[in-house]
Amino acid sequence: MWSYQTPAERGTILQVTSRPAAAQRLSDLAVLRRVRDRIDREYAQPLDVEALARGAHMSAGHLSREFKLAYGESPYGYLMTRRIERAMALLRCGELSVTEVCFAVGCSSLGTFSTRFTELVGVPPSVYRRQAVRATAGMPPCVAKQVTRPIRNREAPATEPQLA
Template sequence: MAESNPPLTSSAPPADTEPLQDPALLRRLLRAKDRMDAASHEAWPVDRLATVSGVSEAHFARSFKRAFGIPPHRYLLTRRIEQANTLLRDTALSITEIAFATGWESLGTFGRVFRDINGRSPSAMRREAQAAVRQLDRVPACVLKAAQRPDLTIAVLEKRRREAKGTLPTSTKEVS
């Protein structure tokens, strides 16, 4: 009589999508995230971040994405674009100065990525921000910052591919 074995499939989600449960690892990842926040203008390759966290590069990259929902490079791009938005709105620095001050090595790359993420060029963003200054004077800075945070839940190149195919959901499609 042959035994019937139950199927080996599991309804549990894959391990790489489950939230991190190790508090020590989360503290180390937060240390790296805080360093990126404090010096987003610096280069932060994965090996440097892994060293700050005290884990291997592959483990760091996997764990960071599990903990914060986006890869470390995309997180750094978010911070740089946020800082650029603030400088465009609040200073008279040239766009070139802002690009280099926020960590970009090329003005062209800064402009292209900025446009891909925000849906408009840095100069157009500056004009709109300056026109809206009076209306936003009464809104707390923390609320403005959260509302103006760039959406990088999908990669910029993936966003371009979806726009070209017309499959980007309307909630994340950039406005021209």
Template sequence: MGLEQVVHLRRARDHMDAHYADPLKVGDLAAVAGFSRYHFVREFRVAFGETPAAYLSRRRVERAMDLLAHANLTVTEVCMVVGFSSLGSFSRRFRELVGCSPSEYRSRTSPPVIPGCIVWAWARPRGATLDKQVPGDGA
């Protein structure tokens, strides 16, 4: 495989990284690389060790791991945000790559969720008085 082919394959891989949540088709990715569909899949596997579909789903799962650990989204919302079309395929691929379900991963990696009412109660100032008169209050 020549250097020029690798450059074109990287262009397609970069396109997948930038648009991982979009519904990407092999034909469109092949066009980005300037290859036919079948030649693209074959050369992508040789260059990167996995098919374009496997690479894309792995990148989506990596992004989902971050969202599950840090975002206040349901597993279904994360599934859709990262570009999977069904919760079943997302959960299956997630378990294949990570070794546990998305819900298990979330419970292992994120701190417990604190209800908003508790946060507001603890964040409210206690016993604070206004030292200065507010303009226009009539006093």
């Protein structure tokens, strides 16, 4: 018959971390910032939460929960916001078609891209292109980027996490 033995009964020594909670939280925030930086750098690459989690040595669920707690949106939501932000800049330039912009920012489906774009910006990409050309005419690109930056979750806390 099978019986359960506790680690102490088996003679196993349990490792207990003596790290203070604040130090652990700082370490976790540093990992989350590296994940966010990777999304910012590689937004046009095929990224998914599992790949990001593997790079951070976490489970996908844990990464998603911690990222949302720190930044107010999921890693996928943040990735899509960056992609749409870059798409907005490309559409303002007017040199690429909507389909070309979709693939240039890392989206693999024009339908999903258009849906997310409309959800975040409020108008479809083709309408945005027409409106943005007039609205940002004569504006330096750095100012246009800041003024037209999409905000997915307006109720979210500041983009920089705070120590608890």
